[in-house]
Structures are given as structure tokens and as C-alpha cells.
Amino acid sequence: xxxxxxxxxxxxxxxxxxxxxxTFGCVRFVYNKMLEERIQMFEKFKxxxxxxxxxxxxxxAKYKKEFPWLKEVDSLALANAQLNLQKAFQxxxxxxxxxxxxxxxxxxxxxxxxxxxxxxxxSDGYIKLPKLKWIKLKQHREIPAHHxxxxxxxxxxxxxxxxxxxxxxxxxxxAPKEVQTVVGLDFSMSTLYVDSEGKRANYPRFYRKALExxxxxxxxxxxxxxxxxxxxxxxxxxxxxxxxxANQRKDFLHKESHKLAKRYDCVVIEDLNMKGMSQxxxxxxxxxDNGWGMFTTFLQYKLAEQGKKLIxxxxxxxxxxxxxxxxRVKESLSLSERTxxxxxxxxxxxxxxxxxxxxxxxxxxxxxx
Numbered sequence: 001x002x003x004x005x006x007x008x009x010x011x012x013x014x015x016x017x018x019x020x021x022x023t024f025g026c027v028r029f030v031y032n033k034m035l036e037e038r039i040q041m042f043e044k045f046k047x048x049x050x051x052x053x054x055x056x057x058x059x060x061a062k063y064k065k066e067f068p069w070l071k072e073v074d075s076l077a078l079a080n081a082q083l084n085l086q087k088a089f090q091x092x093x094x095x096x097x098x099x100x101x102x103x104x105x106x107x108x109x110x111x112x113x114x115x116x117x118x119x120x121x122x123s124d125g126y127i128k129l130p131k132l133k134w135i136k137l138k139q140h141r142e143i144p145a146h147h148x149x150x151x152x153x154x155x156x157x158x159x160x161x162x163x164x165x166x167x168x169x170x171x172x173x174x175a176p177k178e179v180q181t182v183v184g185l186d187f188s189m190s191t192l193y194v195d196s197e198g199k200r201a202n203y204p205r206f207y208r209k210a211l212e213x214x215x216x217x218x219x220x221x222x223x224x225x226x227x228x229x230x231x232x233x234x235x236x237x238x239x240x241x242x243x244x245x246a247n248q249r250k251d252f253l254h255k256e257s258h259k260l261a262k263r264y265d266c267v268v269i270e271d272l273n274m275k276g277m278s279q280x281x282x283x284x285x286x287x288x289d290n291g292w293g294m295f296t297t298f299l300q301y302k303l304a305e306q307g308k309k310l311i312x313x314x315x316x317x318x319x320x321x322x323x324x325x326x327x328r329v330k331e332s333l334s335l336s337e338r339t340x341x342x343x344x345x346x347x348x349x350x351x352x353x354x355x356x357x358x359x360x361x362x363x364x365x366x367x368x369x
Contacts, residue, residue: 002172003150006143010127010154010162011136019132020154020162023073024109030060030070031081032102038089074130077111110155120149127164129154137164146170158239174307179366182266184359186319186351192256192290194351196359201256206248207289214241253295261302268362269296270319271312311362324348324356 012020037058060078064070070078091097113120113130121128122143128134129152143149147168155163184196192203217238224231260267274287300310313319321330325346333340333350340346340353348356 001169004147004168004170006141006166006168008127008140008164008166009138010164011138012132012162013135016132016135017162019073020156022069023077023111023131023154024156026070026073027077027081027111028103028105028107029067030063030078031085033063034058034060034082034085035100035102038085038100072131074111074113074132076113076116076130080112080114108155110153112151112153114151115149120152122149122166127152127166143168144170157243159236159243172305174305177265177307179265179309181264182268182359182363182366183260183264184268184355184357184362185260186355186358187270187272187290187292188351189287189290192292192295194349194355196352196355198349198352203252203290204248205289206245206252210241210245214238214245217241249289249291250294253291253298257295257298257302260299261306261308264308266309266311266362266366267299267303268311268313268358268365269299270317270358271315273315309366311365313358313361313365317358317361319354319357319361320350322353322357324353324360 060070060075060082085100088097088100092099119128119130122139125136125139126134127137143166147170149166150169151167153165153167155165157163185193186195188194188200190203190205192201194200217234221231221234221238224234272292274292296310303310318329320340321333322328323330323340323342323344323346326342326344328342328344330342338350340348340350
């Protein structure tokens with residue numbers, strides 16, 4: 001079985017907006033109350049880690065007697081808040097994440113509800129959700145009939161728009177495709193990537209282009225009295241600019257990953273630590289503007305859907321220092337050297353040389369001669 005999500009824009013009525021706001025608040029409230037109790041347990045059993053791991057989260061039902069207004073919202077949304085907290089602690093104990101934090105009103109406003117006894121239905125541009133009844137949505141594409149709805153996540157953006165992500169489950173067993181075409185991708189700060197054939201993604205750098213406009217609008221916001229009508233109007237302008245940049249980036253990355261998944265049977269990349277790179281090399285804006293992590297996620301699932309492969313090689317592999325012609329590894333290579341020159345006489349663009357080495361390393365993994 002495989003999962004696939006479909007995202008659509010929601011258009012709730014004023015009454016539905018009020019109930020959504022109440023649900024977001026109740027989910028945040030229950031999450032914080034459960035976290036508060038877990039912290040108390042943490043203090044109590046901090047010297048006994050095994051006993052601490054065996055402790056379970058209190059259920060949302062526990063708070064309904066003391067706070068009866070919790071009964072007004074979807075109970076499945078509250079139950080999912082409990083599951084999210086359990087996952088957060090599992091990640092903490094496994095070392096994959098830090099200690100869970102409290103959610104505030106500025107946090108992402110969203111909640112998840114599950115399909116139980118046909119409580120979620122799609123029909124003629126409307127979707128039926130628990131407590132909300134029928135709510136209008138813009139369904140720009142059909143969900144195949146063999147896809148079974150498992151859950152829905154409703155989100156409100158900073159610009160006041162509502163979206164629903166419908167998670168479906170379906171039978172999907174793609175036959176592994178014989179690898180005939182392979183490409184290596186080397187991360188590039190200016191163009192997103194350079195491939196082993198010398199082609200560049202030519203990423204438009206949406207954030208950098210909008211930086212001047214964004215700075216101007218943010219200066220206007222800083223001069224407004226916080227909480228006033230003009231401050232709210234200007235805050236919305238800034239939020240819309242950020243949303244536009246994020247949507248442009250996402251659209252570009254979807255299209256680029258689609259091209260690669262359609263053209264090649266196997267794509268080889270380096271398993272890079274982007275957060276560490278942005279901090280160590282002071283390339284924060286450039287790294288985050290590219291969205292390399294999002295790009296690799298898109299690429300992975302698009303290839304997997306077709307039975308194709310994405311290979312990640314070790315980040316310490318000396319792709320830039322190795323000669324793709326003779327295999328000799330240089331002792332040092334500064335970032336300012338954009339042309340790779342080897343003692344064997346080979347000369348190439350630094351990024352193209354690295355992409356070829358990444359491709360060769362991936363082919364070794366595939367045992368292709």
C-alpha cells in the first residue's frame with residue numbers, strides 16, 4: 001500500500017471560520033496541557049530513564065470535564081494532538097530531535113482529523129468534515145476512485161487562506177525499472193544544481209530578487225503601531241510577499257524534479273547537511289533560498305512512484321577534489337577555484353567535475369560497469 005496527499009483550497013463560511021479558529025486553539029491548548037504533565041513526569045523520573053520512557057501521555061478526554069468547551073470541537077483533532085506529542089517524545093528519546101516545546105499562537109495553525117465510519121465525504125466541490133459539515137473547496141483535480149481517504153489536515157496560512165491536505169491510501173507496486181540512464185547532481189549555490197552532463201538548473205533565486213521589495217515593506221511595518229489597523233494591513237502585505245516567494249520556489253522545484261524523474265532511471269546526489277553548511281560557510285540566505293532539502297524530497301517520491309532510484313552518497317566523499325578523468329585526489333581545493341585542473345592535463349568546470357564523480361560513485365553502488 002502507498003500513500004498520496006492531495007491539497008486543495010478551502011472557502012469556509014464565517015461560522016465555519018469561527019469553528020476552525022476554535023479547533024486550532026483547542027488543539028494547541030490540549031497539546032500544551034499534555035506537555036505540561038509530561039514535563040512534570042520528566043522531572044519526577046529524570047534519574048530513571050526506563051521508567052520515563054514507559055510513561056504515556058494523558059488523553060484529551062481527561063480535560064473535557066474541567067474544560068467543557070473542548071467538547072465543541074472535533075474529538076479526533078484532539079486525539080491527533082496526543083499522537084503528535086507522543087511522536088515528539090519518541091524523536092527526543094531516539095536523539096533525532098530536541099525536547100518538545102510549547103506551542104504559542106504564532107505557531108502554525110493546523111489540525112488533523114481521521115476518516116471514521118464515512119465521516120469525511122467529497123461531493124460536487126464540497127467536502128464534509130466532522131463538526132464543520134459541508135465546506136466549499138476548489139477541487140482542481142480528481143482523486144482516483146481506488147484511493148481511500150485516511151485523514152485530512154486543515155491549515156490556515158499567515159495570509160488568512162485555508163487549505164486541506166487529503167491523505168489517501170492505494171495499492172501501488174511499481175515494477176523496479178532497469179537502470180539505463182544515470183545522472184549525478186552536484187549542489188550549486190547559484191543554480192541549485194549542476195548535472196554530470198554539464199546542464200544547470202538556473203534557479204531564479206526568488207528570495208534574492210524580492211529582497212529589496214521585502215525590506216521596504218518590512219520597514220513600513222516596523223514604523224506602524226503594533227496591533228493597529230494599518231499594522232494589520234501592512235503585516236498582511238509582508239505575509240503575502242513571503243507566501244508568493246515560497247509558492248514560486250515550490251513550483252520551480254516540482255517542475256525540475258519532474259523533469260529529472262521523467263528523463264533518468266537513477267539520480268545520484270550527495271547526502272548534504274544543509275543546516276551545517278549554511279552556518280559554517282555563512283551562506284544562510286543562499287542555502288535556504290535554494291530549498292535543496294525540499295527538492296530532494298520531491299525527487300525521491302517522484303522517482304519511487306515510477307520504480308526508479310535515488311542514490312545518496314556520503315557527504316564526505318571528495319567529489320570536488322577528485323579528478324573525474326584519472327581519479328587522482330587533490331590535497332586541497334579552495335572555494336574560489338572554479339576551474340578544476342589536474343596534473344594529468346584534465347581541465348573542467350569545478351561543479352561539472354564534481355557531478356561526474358558523484359555519478360561514478362553512484363554507478364559503483366549500482367554495480368554498473
